[in-house]
Amino acid sequence: MKSKLKKGDYIQNISYDSVIFGFNGAQLKILVLEYHNTGLYALPGGFIRMDEDLDEAVKNGVSKRTGLEDIYLEQYHTFGSLSRSDSAAMKRIIMESGSDLMDCEWMFGRFISVGYYALINYEEVSPKPDELSDSINWYPIDELPTLMMDHEEMVTKALQVLRANFENKLIGMNLLPAKFTMKQLQQVHEAILGEKLRRTTFQRKMLSKDILVRHEKLFQGKAHKAPYLYSFK
Amino acid sequence: MKSKLKKGDYIQNISYDSVIFGFNGAQLKILVLEYHNTGLYALPGGFIRMDEDLDEAVKNGVSKRTGLEDIYLEQYHTFGSLSRSDSAAMKRIIMESGSDLMDCEWMFGRFISVGYYALINYEEVSPKPDELSDSINWYPIDELPTLMMDHEEMVTKALQVLRANFENKLIGMNLLPAKFTMKQLQQVHEAILGEKLRRTTFQRKMLSKDILVRHEKLFQGKAHKAPYLYSFK
DNA sequence: TATTATTGTCTCATATTGTTACAATAATAC
DNA sequence: GTATTATTGTAACAATATGAGACAATAATA
CATH class of the missing domain: 1.10.10.10 (Winged helix-like DNA-binding domain superfamily/Winged helix DNA-binding domain)
Structure with a gap:
């Protein structure tokens, strides 16, 4: 972790967040993680390496979380309001993770985040938390915990776009x-x-x-x- | 121009580009600009100030180009492939503009660009070129000049999304x-x-x-x- | 005043979707 | 075994939406 998130390796001020949809036979659910000792719930996200396509970065990140290789991913919106960044929350998360605050200072600035949604086969996945998070779990879309920053808006918008894309794309296939x-x-x-x-x-x-x-x-x-x-x- | 594009004022590695649609009564057209002495055609674009919402930055930029205040703007896709950036072209543009190359070095790196499309009333606009560009003109969408970088892909995708949104949103209204x-x-x-x-x-x-x-x-x-x-x- | 091109509306044919009905059938209860 | 049960697949008819053509109305022009 410590060396993995070195400043120079990543594009500054850009992140991605993913709304990962699964279907358990009755309900539509999404993956939500909880950061260590903070009570903060969030969507799985990450940063983009300087030498990496945006789409690739997201694909790799979501693959790591789910263990799946071929994932249906769709970029749906980029969130760029000033008010969306919350440096205090990020500091708590980094602090509780045991990382060096100085090394991670670049994460406390303003971020523009690109939103993607993924459609995956619920049964093939057993999501694993990463170093920053306590847990990662499926939540029905109408029973989500309170999410940090603008992540609830991200979910709402993802659902909107999913519904709008529904007629044209063969969405059932992926779930x-x-x-x-x-x-x-x-x-x-x-x-x-x-x-x-x-x-x-x-x-x-x-x-x-x-x-x-x-x-x-x-x-x-x-x-x-x-x-x-x-x-x- | 020189002092307007100072490095510290802008988010690094992020830009926006706009596909500005107008309708002259018969054809759908878009605004394309030509940079000074380079033969390079491009979509109107810009950068995002550190203290500015993404949406605001685009709104202000497009307003300045068109002279219009209330503009129908829709964010449609974020372009993030590694190959899309072209530092050589950017250097030529800056050089020909008479700006200091050193001051503008931050513009030659990799950029992720957020695409917006605008729908405007053709008759109310007489677009004006800015300091970097020789001209800005309307081109019918099927008679575009060759555009730099990935700007042709941006136009194609904008049209795709415009058509897909067509049934739901009241698009004629804005044109x-x-x-x-x-x-x-x-x-x-x-x-x-x-x-x-x-x-x-x-x-x-x-x-x-x-x-x-x-x-x-x-x-x-x-x-x-x-x-x-x-x-x- | 007749002619012309376009507009607004109507009608009928065709296609799509909503609704109901019913036979087929795989397990279970007896 | 045989009847019962819940669900499935499909047919039939009704209601609605869309395609295609016909036609009267009318503002300028000849």
């Missing part, structure tokens, strides 16, 4: 296992849109889009007709 | 005079979408949206029935 039932697909859509959808209309629309492959039926151990499994083309 | 005919409104839509629309269907859809106010008829001096004038609610 589900490779094979899934029509009901699961509908539940993802409902969780993201925040509303109930009509079953028959949803099914017809999905099938008419020519984006799904139908597979063998699932033996699912429930007392009713077994549904087909689908995957994306 | 037209306060009162306009249905035909003008249709022409804006056609210019942005890049396709012809059916007159009757377009009219029906617009009127059903309950966003327009119908005014008195225009005495327009053409040999046919005069159209109504409309404004946005």
Whole structure:
């Protein structure tokens, strides 16, 4: 940690933060971390090395947090208001982490932060806290703890953009296992849109889009007709 | 100019660039400037002061270029690849401007640039070049000169986002005079979408949206029935 | 006063979406 | 085994939205 965050290695005054979405079958959740001994909750974020593409920096950072390699990432907004930076909070976090305050002075200035959201398959991940944080956990999007700085605004905006992008991009794909039932697909859509959808209309629309492959039926151990499994083309 | 761009005043390694859209009644155009004696064409851009919100910095910069006060501005993407920076080009621009190369050394490093697009009423603007540029002119979006660095990618992406936002936001509003005919409104839509629309269907859809106010008829001096004038609610 | 081009609106055809109904069926209860 | 249960897949019809054409209204011009 100490040597990893040396001033000269990073672009000054820029950071990124990530809203990492997962779906547990019923709810849309995001990853939130808690910094050591501070009671401060935050989105996973980081800095950009001088010799690194912005997209690469975010990809590497999110990969490290989740252990996943291929991650659906989308840049959605850059947050640049003066009031968003909070040097006092950053000082506490660095202090409690045991790092040298002098070495980290560059982190206490003003930061413009680029927001990304990620869509990942909930089941494949067991997130691990890093050196700065006590814990990193899934929280349903409507039961988040109070987040530091402008991170709640970041979540709100990420959800907005996710919903706006929803029709064009094939978003369900990234939140589900490779094979899934029509009901699961509908539940993802409902969780993201925040509303109930009509079953028959949803099914017809999905099938008419020519984006799904139908597979063998699932033996699912429930007392009713077994549904087909689908995957994306 | 010399003292205006002092290093300590600005956030290092961050800039903004703007795609300023206007509509002349037939074509969608954007503002492109040419730097002194370099043959380099670029989008209007600038830096962010240490004590200034990102949004404010862009608003002020675009206001200065266009002379307009209330500008519809939308942040659409942040460009952060390593390869986008071109220190040689920046050196030429600064050299030809007569500024001190040493004072401006901070401009030759790597930059992450936040892209904004603006929608303005073409008729109200007579853009003026600043100290660094020979000219600033309107160019139809499909007849642009070759732009420096990644500015062509910036235009492409701006158009993409503009089209994607098109249905939700009331975009025509910002490109037209306060009162306009249905035909003008249709022409804006056609210019942005890049396709012809059916007159009757377009009219029906617009009127059903309950966003327009119908005014008195225009005495327009053409040999046919005069159209109504409309404004946005 | 007739002609012209464009406008505003109507109608009918077609496509899309909402809603209801119902047969198929995999486990469970008996 | 056989009936029961909950859910699934699909069909059928209704309601709504959109595509396409027709036509009367009308402001300037010939």
